[in-house]
Amino acid sequence: MSLAGKLTQERRARLAAERLLEQKQAELFAANRQLGKHARALSEEIVETRERVRSIEDENARVRGELSTANARIQLVERRLWQSIETIPDGFALFDEDGRLIMANRAYLLPFEGIAAVGPGVSYMEMLQFCTEEGIVDIGDMDPAAWREYMRDRWQSDAPGPRTIRLWNGRAIRLLDQRGPSGDMVSLALDITAEVRSKEVLRRAKHRAEAASRAKSAFLANMSHEIRTPMNGVMGMADLLRETELSEEQALYAGTIRNSAEALLGIINDVLDYSKVEADRLSLQVEGFDLERCLHEVILLMQPKARDQGIDIWLDYDLFLPTRLRGDAGRLRQVLTNLIGNAVKFTLAGHVLIRVVGMADEGRAELHITVEDTGIGIPADKLGHVFGDFNQVEDAQNRRFEGTGLGLAIAQKLIRLMGGDIWVESVPGQGSVFGFTITLETDTLETEEPAPDAPCRLPQDLRRVVVAGRPEGARLILERQLAQLGLQVQSCHGAAALREAVEAGADLVIFLHEGEAWSDQALGSLAPEQPVIVIAAARGAAHPHGGQVLQMPMARDELFAALARLGQQRPMAPEGPVLQAQKKEPVLPEKRKLRVLAAEDNRTNRLVFEKMVKALEIELRFAENGREAVEGFATFAPDIIFMDISMPEMDGKEASREIRRLEAEEGAGRHVPIVAMTAHAMQGDEADIRAAGIDHYLTKPLRKAELIARMVAVEVPDVRPVEAGGLSPDG
Numbered sequence: 001m002s003l004a005g006k007l008t009q010e011r012r013a014r015l016a017a018e019r020l021l022e023q024k025q026a027e028l029f030a031a032n033r034q035l036g037k038h039a040r041a042l043s044e045e046i047v048e049t050r051e052r053v054r055s056i057e058d059e060n061a062r063v064r065g066e067l068s069t070a071n072a073r074i075q076l077v078e079r080r081l082w083q084s085i086e087t088i089p090d091g092f093a094l095f096d097e098d099g100r101l102i103m104a105n106r107a108y109l110l111p112f113e114g115i116a117a118v119g120p121g122v123s124y125m126e127m128l129q130f131c132t133e134e135g136i137v138d139i140g141d142m143d144p145a146a147w148r149e150y151m152r153d154r155w156q157s158d159a160p161g162p163r164t165i166r167l168w169n170g171r172a173i174r175l176l177d178q179r180g181p182s183g184d185m186v187s188l189a190l191d192i193t194a195e196v197r198s199k200e201v202l203r204r205a206k207h208r209a210e211a212a213s214r215a216k217s218a219f220l221a222n223m224s225h226e227i228r229t230p231m232n233g234v235m236g237m238a239d240l241l242r243e244t245e246l247s248e249e250q251a252l253y254a255g256t257i258r259n260s261a262e263a264l265l266g267i268i269n270d271v272l273d274y275s276k277v278e279a280d281r282l283s284l285q286v287e288g289f290d291l292e293r294c295l296h297e298v299i300l301l302m303q304p305k306a307r308d309q310g311i312d313i314w315l316d317y318d319l320f321l322p323t324r325l326r327g328d329a330g331r332l333r334q335v336l337t338n339l340i341g342n343a344v345k346f347t348l349a350g351h352v353l354i355r356v357v358g359m360a361d362e363g364r365a366e367l368h369i370t371v372e373d374t375g376i377g378i379p380a381d382k383l384g385h386v387f388g389d390f391n392q393v394e395d396a397q398n399r400r401f402e403g404t405g406l407g408l409a410i411a412q413k414l415i416r417l418m419g420g421d422i423w424v425e426s427v428p429g430q431g432s433v434f435g436f437t438i439t440l441e442t443d444t445l446e447t448e449e450p451a452p453d454a455p456c457r458l459p460q461d462l463r464r465v466v467v468a469g470r471p472e473g474a475r476l477i478l479e480r481q482l483a484q485l486g487l488q489v490q491s492c493h494g495a496a497a498l499r500e501a502v503e504a505g506a507d508l509v510i511f512l513h514e515g516e517a518w519s520d521q522a523l524g525s526l527a528p529e530q531p532v533i534v535i536a537a538a539r540g541a542a543h544p545h546g547g548q549v550l551q552m553p554m555a556r557d558e559l560f561a562a563l564a565r566l567g568q569q570r571p572m573a574p575e576g577p578v579l580q581a582q583k584k585e586p587v588l589p590e591k592r593k594l595r596v597l598a599a600e601d602n603r604t605n606r607l608v609f610e611k612m613v614k615a616l617e618i619e620l621r622f623a624e625n626g627r628e629a630v631e632g633f634a635t636f637a638p639d640i641i642f643m644d645i646s647m648p649e650m651d652g653k654e655a656s657r658e659i660r661r662l663e664a665e666e667g668a669g670r671h672v673p674i675v676a677m678t679a680h681a682m683q684g685d686e687a688d689i690r691a692a693g694i695d696h697y698l699t700k701p702l703r704k705a706e707l708i709a710r711m712v713a714v715e716v717p718d719v720r721p722v723e724a725g726g727l728s729p730d731g
Contacts, residue, residue, distance in 0.1 A: 090190045091173075097183030099124040099155070108189055111136050111167055124155055124185075138166040155185075164192070172196040227268055228679035229602060232700040235261045236608030239704060259305070265701065284417060288443040289329035291367075292317050295354060296553045298336045302352075306344050311374075312351040312471040313344070315553050319484050321367070322360050323556070324443035331414050332438075336369075338407040339434045343373035350374025350431070351473050363442050370435035378426035386424055387412045411436075459566045462508060464488045466501040469512030469519065469535075474552065478510065478535075481559075495522040502526065508566065510535060512552070533562050591720040593619045594711060597638035599629035599655065600677070601647040605700075609642070609677075612704045616722050618711065626650030630658045638672060640714050642707070645678040645689060652676065653692035660693035675710050677702055 082103075085092050091108030095101055101122050112118040115130055128151050131137040132144035139147045154160045160177040167173060172195075176188040238258040246254060292315075299313050306313050317323070336354075343352040351374055358367040378386060387408045415422040420438035465487050467479050472493070479491045492501050499522075502509060509532045513519050526532060534549045548562050596618045600606045606622050613620065621636050623629040625647045632638065641659070645652035656674050663670050675696040676689050686697045698706055711722045 090188060093187045093189075095124060095185040095187065099185070101127075102184075107191075108187070125152060128152065135168055138168055138170075226679070228265075228700040229605065231261060231265060231268075232679070232702055233602075233604035233608055235265075235701040236605075236612060240608070240611045255308075261701070284328040284331060286326055286328060288324060288326050289332075290323050291325050291332075291356070292323040292555050294329055294333050295336060295356070296555060298333060298340055299354070299553050301337065302340055302344050306352070309344070309348065311344065311347050311349065312473060313340070313553075314351060314353045314471070314473045314477060316353060316355045316477045317556065318357045319481055319556060320360075321356060321358055322365055322442045325365060326441040326443050327418065327438075331418070335411045335414050335436070336371075338411045339371040342407065343371050343375065343432070343434070347373045347375035347431070351471070353473060358437075360442060364439055365442055366437065366439045368435065368437050370433055372431065372433045374431040377428035377430055378424065378432055379428050383424060383426060387422070458485065458487070458563055462487065462563070462566060464490070464506055465508045465510060466498070466506040467491045467510045467512070468493060468498045468501070468522070470514050471512070475512055478512070481556075482510075495525070498522050499525065502530065507531065508533065508563075531566050591718055593617050594640070594714060594716065594719045594722055595619045595621075595636060595638045596640055596642065596711065597621050597623060597629065597632045597636055598642040598677075599623040599626065599632075599647065599652060600642075600644045601625055602644075605644075609702070609707070612702070612707055613711075616708065616711065617720055618722060626652055626655030626658075629655045630662070633659050633662065633672070639716050639719060640711060641672055641674045642677050642710075643674050643694065645676055652678070653689060653694070656692045656694050673710070673714060 082105075085105045088105065089107060091105060091110075093101060093104035093108045101118075101120050101124070103120060109118060112127070112130060115134065118127060118130060125148075128148045132139065132148060137147075151163075154163060155177065158179065160175075160179075163175045165173050165175065170193070171191060172193045174190045174192045176190065178186050180186065235258060238254055238261060241254045242251065242258065295315055295317070299315060302313060340352065340354060353372045355370045355372065356367065358365055360366075412422050415436045415438065418438045418440075420436050422434070422436040424432060424434050426432035465482055467475050467482070467489060468491075469475060470493055475491055475493070479489045482489045490501050490504075490506075492498055498509070498511075509526065509530060511519070511523060511532060511534050513523075513534050513536045523532065523534070532548075535552050535554055536549055548565065550558055550562060594617070596613070598606070598609055598620065600609060600622065601624050606624075610620065610622075621632060621638070623632045626643075627650045629641065629643065629652075630650070633641065643652040643656055647655075650658075659672070659674065663672070673696065674694045675698060676694045677698045677700065678689065679700045689697055696710060698710075708722065714722075
């Protein structure tokens with residue numbers, strides 16, 4: 001190769017080396033730049049990391065400070081909690097799941113004082129062992145091992161029940177233990193010594209109070225019995241005396257004796273009932289009864305006093321209300337007797353009106369019963385107190401009307417017990433209205449109640465009715481009731497007005513006979529064919545042509561029956577409480593008298609009983625004790641037995657049970673009615689007496705009408721009527 005070529009080649013190689021050097025230098029520069037960037041980034045990251053580390057160290061320091069503060073607070077709370085637990089007078093302890101003591105306050109460990117082994121770490125079973133071995137717990141006659149086993153089983157149950165134990169010193173401790181979710185057991189030992197002692201004091205006080213209450217009840221029952229027995233003689237003899245021929249002065253004396261005895265009996269009943277109210281022992285005996293007849297019975301009871309005062313008693317019973325209801329007839333009669341009796345007592349002139357209205361639907365009747373009078377009234381400032389205990393309208397210093405002041409308080413209790421409400425409205429000098437509302441079930445045995453759309457079946461030709469006579473209030477009530485039946489009614493008073501009304505046309509005359517002088521003359525002037533119904537306010541009135549005579553107060557079924565009989569062709573015979581002169585029945589000679597056995601140990605009461613029934617067609621035999629009554633049942637074969645309860649040798653209940661046993665042995669289906677006639681009138685006496693096999697229950701003083709009613713009710717085919725000779729039940 002030539003020199004020039006070599007030089008060219010070298011030049012070219014040098015240029016190539018220079019270019020390569022430049023390239024490597026560029027790459028090195030780029031690498032240095034990249035390395036610088038990484039160095040700067042790493043430096044920044046190191047700075048940031050140092051900052052984060054410094055921040056974390058600061059946070060850790062703050063957290064450590066907070067943890068230290070929290071620990072201090074926890075320790076403070078724990079210390080305070082423990083101090084609080086220590087100050088609690090009751091015991092507190094915590095056991096682990098294995099039953100070992102973790103902690104306990106001084107009160108819990110106090111019974112174990114002096115036993116070094118009892119402390120944290122001791123087991124519950126060991127503590128039970130110390131309780132029996134050291135005599136810490138009074139286990140009575142129980143075996144120590146058995147007691148520990150019982151306490152262990154209780155402890156191991158999931159939910160231990162409370163347990164009361166007694167310590168050796170008489171302290172009573174109630175153990176309450178509760179197991180936690182982890183198995184730990186929290187145990188409380190409550191000192192209930194004061195509570196137990198208080199309960200014991202209360203128990204003894206209750207025992208003394210119950211003993212006093214029993215003594216009081218026994219005293220009241222005994223006094224009631226002892227008072228009613230002679231009262232039977234007083235009232236019975238007074239009634240018998242009034243039936244004899246007496247001068248006006250003697251009749252006044254006999255009537256005063258009877259009225260005073262009735263007043264005393266009312267006071268006795270009020271005191272007995274008030275004692276029941278005070279002891280919260282009033283109760284209701286629900287049974288079927290006729291409310292209208294119940295009202296009539298009360299009115300008949302009040303009529304003698306009302307007549308003496310010259311006032312009328314009227315009853316206005318809604319024709320479309322049922323009369324058969326279910327409730328406590330005795331208690332309701334007691335309320336009505338009190339309200340009507342008060343109305344009569346405080347009414348010096350005018351009338352007393354009993355009004356019964358309400359609604360009946362779906363087997364229930366909502367009753368609104370009011371007793372309105374025209375009496376002295378009640379001042380406005382006294383209205384709020386009339387239902388209080390021992391309260392009366394007038395002040396005790398100047399009152400004119402006797403009484404206990406308990407009747408209205410008892411009536412209010414009874415009405416509230418029946419779920420009702422009672423109230424009073426009054427205007428001084430004009431009269432008062434006492435009323436109450438109750439809701440009672442209608443009796444399912446209701447058979448005589450007319451349908452609302454047709455209260456009774458009237459003769460087809462009955463259109464126009466004349467109602468004549470007095471009292472005016474009763475006439476107006478009857479007029480409205482007849483109008484509700486769809487009849488045309490004309491009301492009048494006086495002979496001339498009656499004659500004019502009849503001449504104008506009358507299908508029926510209803511004459512209210514109050515014994516006025518013109519009454520008999522006016523009735524006699526009517527044509528014999530003129531239909532007439534006489535409603536007598538007092539016995540002794542008669543129909544001029546032998547027609548129907550009803551007795552006032554008159555029940556709706558008696559009125560309906562009398563109206564229905566108008567269309568019959570046969571002679572009309574009076575039914576219900578009519579004049580007994582119309583009611584004579586022939587006595588068949590082949591029929592025997594009713595045999596009556598009366599067991600009574602009191603001589604006076606035997607005399608009263610004998611005189612009360614002397615005019616009856618009966619054969620009477622007495623027994624002086626229960627043993628003689630049983631013998632009389634076997635030898636005399638009575639149709640009815642009147643049984644005193646308290647008698648020597650054998651009492652009435654035992655005698656009745658023996659008679660029922662003898663009947664069962666005979667096996668002939670014989671059942672002689674036994675009627676208790678007793679001075680036992682306290683609550684529960686009737687149920688106890690009836691349980692001995694006694695059918696009926698009469699309390700002393702006995703009433704003639706009740707005795708006769710029980711005899712009349714006896715159904716014996718071959719016995720002549722008890723009331724032959726025209727005797728009426730009320731004498």
